[in-house]
Amino acid sequence: MSAQPLVALVGNPNAGKSALFNALTGARQKLGNYPGVTVERKVGRLALDDGAIVDLVDLPGTYSLDPTSPDEEVTRNVILGKQAGERMPDALVIVVDAANLDNHLRFALELVALGLPTVVALNMVDLATRDGLELDAARLADDLGVPVIPTVAVRKRGLDHLRVELSQMLPVAAVPLRARKTIGSFAEIQKEAQRIARRAIVSETPSRRLTGAIDKVALHPVAGMALLLALLFIMFQAVFTWSEVPVAMIEGALAAIEEAVSGALPDGVVKDFLVQGVIAGVGSVIVFLPQILILFFFILMLEGTGYMVRAAFLMDGVMTRVGLSGRAFIPLLSSFACAVPGIMATRTISDPKDRLTTILIAPLMTCSARLPVYALIIAAFIPARQVWGGIGLQGLVMFILYVAGIVGAFVAALALRMTVTKGGGGGFLMELPKYQMPLLRDIALGLWQRAVIFLKRAGTIIFVTTVVLWVLLSYPKAPEGSGISPIKYSAAGRIAAVIEPVLEPIGFNDEIAVALIPAIAAREVAVAALATAYSIEDAGGDEVKTERSLTQRLSGRWSLPTALSFLAWFVFAPQCISTIAVTRRETNGWKWPTFMVVYLLGMAYIASGVVFWTATALGL
Amino acid sequence: MSLRLDELPQGRPAYIDRIDWTLMSPSEGQRLREYGICEGASIELMHRGGIFGGGAVACRIGRMTIGMRAKHAAAIEVATTAAGEGILPS
Numbered sequence: 037m038s039a040q041p042l043v044a045l046v047g048n049p050n051a052g053k054s055a056l057f058n059a060l061t062g063a064r065q066k067l068g069n070y071p072g073v074t075v076e077r078k079v080g081r082l083a084l085d086d087g088a089i090v091d092l093v094d095l096p097g098t099y100s101l102d103p104t105s106p107d108e109e110v111t112r113n114v115i116l117g118k119q120a121g122e123r124m125p126d127a128l129v130i131v132v133d134a135a136n137l138d139n140h141l142r143f144a145l146e147l148v149a150l151g152l153p154t155v156v157a158l159n160m161v162d163l164a165t166r167d168g169l170e171l172d173a174a175r176l177a178d179d180l181g182v183p184v185i186p187t188v189a190v191r192k193r194g195l196d197h198l199r200v201e202l203s204q205m206l207p208v209a210a211v212p213l214r215a216r217k218t219i220g221s222f223a224e225i226q227k228e229a230q231r232i233a234r235r236a237i238v239s240e241t242p243s244r245r246l247t248g249a250i251d252k253v254a255l256h257p258v259a260g261m262a263l264l265l266a267l268l269f270i271m272f273q274a275v276f277t278w279s280e281v282p283v284a285m286i287e288g289a290l291a292a293i294e295e296a297v298s299g300a301l302p303d304g305v306v307k308d309f310l311v312q313g314v315i316a317g318v319g320s321v322i323v324f325l326p327q328i329l330i331l332f333f334f335i336l337m338l339e340g341t342g343y344m345v346r347a348a349f350l351m352d353g354v355m356t357r358v359g360l361s362g363r364a365f366i367p368l369l370s371s372f373a374c375a376v377p378g379i380m381a382t383r384t385i386s387d388p389k390d391r392l393t394t395i396l397i398a399p400l401m402t403c404s405a406r407l408p409v410y411a412l413i414i415a416a417f418i419p420a421r422q423v424w425g426g427i428g429l430q431g432l433v434m435f436i437l438y439v440a441g442i443v444g445a446f447v448a449a450l451a452l453r454m455t456v457t458k459g460g461g462g463g464f465l466m467e468l469p470k471y472q473m474p475l476l477r478d479i480a481l482g483l484w485q486r487a488v489i490f491l492k493r494a495g496t497i498i499f500v501t502t503v504v505l506w507v508l509l510s511y512p513k514a515p516e517g518s519g520i521s522p523i524k525y526s527a528a529g530r531i532a533a534v535i536e537p538v539l540e541p542i543g544f545n546d547e548i549a550v551a552l553i554p555a556i557a558a559r560e561v562a563v564a565a566l567a568t569a570y571s572i573e574d575a576g577g578d579e580v581k582t583e584r585s586l587t588q589r590l591s592g593r594w595s596l597p598t599a600l601s602f603l604a605w606f607v608f609a610p611q612c613i614s615t616i617a618v619t620r621r622e623t624n625g626w627k628w629p630t631f632m633v634v635y636l637l638g639m640a641y642i643a644s645g646v647v648f649w650t651a652t653a654l655g656l
Numbered sequence: 657m658s659l660r661l662d663e664l665p666q667g668r669p670a671y672i673d674r675i676d677w678t679l680m681s682p683s684e685g686q687r688l689r690e691y692g693i694c695e696g697a698s699i700e701l702m703h704r705g706g707i708f709g710g711g712a713v714a715c716r717i718g719r720m721t722i723g724m725r726a727k728h729a730a731a732i733e734v735a736t737t738a739a740g741e742g743i744l745p746s
Binding site for chain 2: 138255256464
């Protein structure tokens with residue numbers, strides 16, 4: 037427990053709460069989770085002018101203290117001092133959208149009635165002015181009985197004033213607590229809110245020109261859909277093309293490190309461990325950082341501008357067909373970067389069965405961890421030629437793999453909706469916020485946080501599994517001159533021999549069996565594992581670069597049906613500890629993650645088998 | 657003239673006459689009320705979504721735009737206000 041007072045930032049969704057949080061705390065924020073739920077806990081340090089330090093917590097946006105989804109429940113519990121892992125806030129900053137007063141004031145009235153020291157941030161006053169609204173903050177303060185500060189979070193306007201108000205109401209003892217008021221029924225508060233809003237509005241001209249004009253196109257049944265598809269196309273193109281230069285730079289740096297380590301160390305266990313284990317393993321994963329950041333950049337931009345909700349609106353019709361809601365589109369799109377944030381994003385889906393279905397199919401979206409696997413196999417087996425007038429065959433195969441994941445997800449959703457997640461059907465109900473240009477600083481902050489999470493993962497989970505795998509693959513050593521493959525003789529080889537009979541019918545060989553075990557931790561480890569396995573096997577041979585030689589080694593040893601079957605496996609298989617862990621946390625138990633693993637393994641096995649035997653029958 | 661919100665011509669100002677709360681779940685009803693959708697409020701249909709039909713509609717309520725399924729819009733009965741006439745106070 038820290039001694040600093042805790043101030044909670046609370047308000048409706050789309051009131052600009054997060055922008056205000058970022059503006060007040062800068063980069064001094066900590067991301068975490070509330071125990072037992074996957075609701076993100078965002079806390080930052082705020083220094084007041086009198087030198088006092090307070091902890092500022094950014095609570096999920098909600099419309100009332102009557103929660104309809106897990107994140108709204110956290111907001112309610114924190115404010116009432118009932119949330120595990122959070123102390124009772126000492127003061128509230130209520131954020132309201134100046135242009136949407138009559139709606140936001142209802143929740144504000146509920147909060148003010150709690151009697152905590154409170155200040156209202158009348159946010160986005162600039163947009164309200166642009167919309168033709170002129171407001172009287174003093175009048176509003178009189179009616180609400182708490183101070184009201186006009187702010188523009190993205191321009192950092194009004195923040196000094198807000199800090200002064202906070203330092204006046206903290207420490208808590210300095211301010212006598214107002215009595216907790218009982219408030220009327222929903223309709224009565226609504227009337228009161230509208231009355232106060234009307235009194236606070238000095239003049240008003242109805243308008244929403246910019247957003248309305250963009251929405252004429254963006255929400256148009258045909259033009260809007262075309263725009264959405266175009267945006268998605270640009271996004272996936274950018275993931276590949278923009279990343280070429282940074283990926284090459286990282287590869288160059290890794291090669292230089294490998295060379296330096298090789299040169300500096302004498303031959304032996306330590307050198308083998310560092311070069312074959314650590315650098316080959318962890319390095320093959322870090323290479324994907326640029327692509328992941330580009331994907332997240334697009335997702336953060338789409339969210340920040342307000343477009344993402346429009347995409348969900350457009351997709352609702354399609355999603356309904358497979359028994360999902362348009363809301364599921366946002367978590368599923370995020371899952372193309374990584375299923376973990378995707379699954380966490382499902383917390384905004386209020387219907388429990390919609391949400392569960394979305395969680396269960398999220399791992400079928402082609403996440404960025406599959407890219408290394410796909411890229412390796414495609415480079416080794418699919419010739420770089422053009423088909424049908426200029427379409428690259430390699431790119432086409434990659435595209436087919438993405439589509440296979442999406443189709444698989446839709447089929448799975450339909451099947452789940454008819455069986456285990458039958459019933460319910462929450463519908464689609466969302467506010468479409470005004471468009472706005474997100475602050476570059478906020479986007480950069482989001483990217484920075486994602487990069488840290490990814491590198492931590494590479495440094496822990498992937499590092500540990502790679503090291504363990506290297507040890508298992510290297511020991512025990514086959515007797516000199518025995519002619520036994522060192523892999524087969526090793527501990528990993530012996531474990532793989534046990535599962536190999538199961539995998540043999542779908543065309544998998546020993547090395548694949550060896551690679552699949554550590555790849556349970558994370559898909560991209562499969563590449564590192566194959567690299568380690570074949571480089572140990574070939575140790576003592578010529579010293580070619582892992583990357584290039586791995587491609588050559590694979591194309592020399594695997595048949596085409598085996599390679600295709602391997603790709604099909606990775607479209608479906610649940611090879612990711614983090615996803616399983618987040619599913620367990622999200623669904624509060626082992627039942628659903630176990631179900632997810634079993635059904636995905638089943639799909640993977642069947643798909644690989646079909647692909648292998650079809651390809652074999654076609655004589656490929 | 658009284659008609660359902662999903663039948664309302666786009667851009668025609670109207671106000672809410674009656675809402676059949678039995679056509680939706682309690683939590684959906686709560687969320688609609690939280691958006692300010694209640695009898696007497698002025699409302700306008702802005703967009704119909706989805707080329708594949710059955711999609712959502714977007715309507716303006718106060719200064720907010722809300723997306724909802726056509727089936728929810730069908731539960732909301734509206735009366736149009738004549739062109740040029742001021743919007744009724746809610």
